[in-house]
Amino acid sequence: RIGITHGSLAIEGLHQPNDHPIHPEAASRAGLDYLAVGHWHRWQVHDGGRLVMPGTPEPDAFDHADGRYGALVELTAPGAPPKVEQLELAGLRWETVAVEVGGPENLDPPAALQRPLRGLLEEAGKTVLRLRLTGPIGPGAKAGWLEAAEEALAPFVAWEIVDETHAEWSAADWRLLEERSPVLAGVAADLARLRALATGEPGPAAGGIEPLPAADLHALLAEENLDLAGLDDGFFETALALLSQQLEQEERS
Structure with a gap:
């Protein structure tokens, strides 16, 4: 007896309740010699080889890269365990x-x-x-x-x-930045000072560039309704990345 169906395997955390969940031992429970299942795009074998989900012949995403197979299944007698051979089919x-x-x-x-x-x-x-x-x-x-x-x-x-x-800028990077764009260098130094105030950790060394006094930085934050305590490392990483992009644009122009 052979069955064929489509749906997710009922594995905790890997299926939705409305996605026709199929028990991994559904073949044995239904008295089937073999149950072919389609839906997930990666190779799965369960129930002692009686349930196979081969995936797709050709992957369609990087997280489905292991779904490039078909299954050659041989049934020798009723009730005998199937012989399952994994065949690679993908061209890519x-x-x-x-x-x-x-x-x-x-x-x-x-x-x-x-x-x-x-x-x-x-x-x-x-x-x-x-x-x-x-x-x-x-x-x-x-x-x-x-x-x-x-x-x-x-x-x-x-x-x-x-x-x-x-x-992440070295002392040499800071010196080069000050030579190329003093304005951007000043902004970067202010960000480094803010980062130290917000996180309690020293930010990237600003070389000889003098940032704004802490009182002035707090005043600027107040004008923009920004809470210093709400600024995390991710904020400063993004800000430095944007400064780097601006510098690259200036160099190309």
């Missing part, structure tokens, strides 16, 4: 690569990107690639990384860049 590979942008070994973005991608280039025409850029990055550096990333990813059939970097 879905890969995720993470690159840390900080560190002295990554001063050259094209070279830093080439190392982790080298092993994937042979199958680039059949690979969908997600590149995650992570770690600290100084002002003005992001544009170079993104440009190098787009060039490095060009051979792949499809790709996306996920920017998970955060702004």
